[in-house]
Amino acid sequence: MSTVSLRTIPIARPDLGEEEAAAARRAILSGWITQGPEVAAFEDAFAAYVGAEHACAVSNCTAALHLALHALGVGPGDEVITVSHSFIATTNAIRYCGAVPVFVDIDPRTYNMDPSLIEREITARTRAILPVHQMGLPCEILPILEVAARHQLPVVEDAACAIGSEIRVRQDWERVGKPHGLVACFSFHPRKILTTGDGGMLTTDDPELDRKFRTLRQHGMSISDATRHAATSVVFEEYPELGFNYRMTDIQAAVGRVQLQRLPALLSRRAELAERYTTKIEGIQGLIPPHVPAHVRTNYQSYAVQVTDSYPVGRDQLMQRLLECGISTRRGIMNAHQEEAHKEIPHGGLAHSQFARDRVILLPLFAGMTTEEVDRVVEALTP
Template sequence: MLSNFVPLASPDINETDINNVVNVLKSGMLVQGENVGLLENFFSDYLGAAHASALSNGTSTLHLALVTLGIGPGDEVIVPAFSYVATANVVELVGAKCIFVDIDENTFNIDVNKIKEAITPNTKAIIPVHEFGLACDIESIMSIAKEHKLYVIEDAACALGATQNNKKVGTFGDFGSFSLHPRKSITSGEGGILTTNNSDYSAQIKILRNHGIEMQDGKMEFVAAGYNYRMTDFQAALAHSQIQRLDNILKLKQALADVYLSEIKNPKITLPVVPEGRNHTWQTFHVLIDDSLQQSEVLEFLRNNKIGANYGAQCIPAMKYYKEKYSLDYKEKFPNAYKAYTKGVAVPLYEKLNEDTVYKISQILNTI
């Protein structure tokens, strides 16, 4: 039914984007220049956040958030058991301990009802993930965090433009972390944005991302053992060019998701759910297959039918490093996360597709 192979993801880079990057390359001012500032300002305005800092990738944003909050050895951080592994890796990088919590099977987001039982006197923060572009129940999480005096770092890597009750994610917690990887709605190749409403946090982030440099009396002073987490100016130019059409991109992706939601009728496939009061930005269209199907066989079937597909994210406690370090009975303790990992299938959804192609993919899914 498909004449050409449809990849799982493909960034939409147009001539304007390319020209903007070329202009920076011709200027010779390549590192953290004017376009970085323009991108940061656009993010702040779009999200309604007081401050935004452009960094080298989405993992560095999470890492610097933890460092800025002073989280380290002896501290515990609550993370969902199902996410891309970077969500947990950053906790390990600062020497803290991951406390995994299972997800809601319908939304793939952290199960809010299980957070409180994971809190101990050593708990310092929660990193909720807006998985695949769906806003988690961040309002309830903020209530729990306030009650227990915990920091909240929103992992909104996939969820630029997602909302709960019309407020954009990344603005609820102490920090909001966004990725600009090529599979996201807009991309800088690699890159990330860290948002906050706290001016002191923002100032510290900008020092730490640039080797610990602070300008004092017109001179550079090294005031911290910082990192090189800067974004290049040509990366920022690429992302800034795209973000100006973000709302249109999200509308196109919603229209494609609507085709999947209406046309996939296979009883062996469970479709994603969007709870009332929240929206989905569809970074990934992720379905669950039932026990009669094997994930590897379904992925092979789709690829043989010219459809790029993959599993969606990891059950982190089942990954080799975390399995050996924490020795958790992940199948028993995190059944929904393990199911999402082993029975989840991500299919193509990006703005360069058209509705006819998505309709054809849906029909192929119906034959599994």
């Protein structure tokens, strides 16, 4: 296949346009740049979209995860059950609290936490369970919640990739972030479907927890900037506890409000492209397209294909071949326990996690992608 004059297909591309630019301009010219009215409006709209009582915007999803665990009292010597098979931020957030990540393996078909492995890892030091909705595919949250309830443990959902994804609860479809656990944490990084450049959000139905998030994200300040700005008499803030600088800017939030309005169309387009990929890849021996259980709906934040032994070349060779054809890809999701920063964390064997990292390839998928580009990728995948 000749790549002469063919444009490189990126792994992802943020879908931003004139509406987002106009929103950012509005915020810039308003004179209120950091956390203010745009952030508040974005939080309200986001909470309404996912079906949560409260939404608290922060600087990124790593901050959201750290804030959630910290607010729940997770500290030095505590344990948090999670997966190694996730972006390193999941494990980092636990260790920021001084706690110890306890890794369980994944389901080899969905690449999400295997609920059947959780209970055996619970000890007197366990303080929380932190599952991940990997690549936008909802994890088996209901069985995880059952285990958590038996042991009276809070569940913090790493929903970094999962905006717009849904779970069937009895006969109803509910969005990730409703939340189903105590807290759900989202990312607005440029690789995500909804982006604010960077940013994060915590959703919860617990008003006291939401109050803690709002205080802690702003250095533990006793009154907000908005309250101080609107005061008719002089007021002085206090700092009764150690907090963090985890605020979102109004410029970001203004962009996020537009992105949230456009989200249904972005999700629909990604689903169309993913269906085209799946239909064509199912006919290629040695490649396995994503498995989506009937009780969940994925947003296809990433399109993951497993390269088996029956494919003519290995995963890494395939990635190189695609790169030479002007097609960007990424390896399967990383494992924290295989990285230098966390290699000392003990684990009882994570065979499925390691297999997935080494055998999965992430293909280009973004709302602005054309069907012709999908077909070009498939052609390059075909032996």
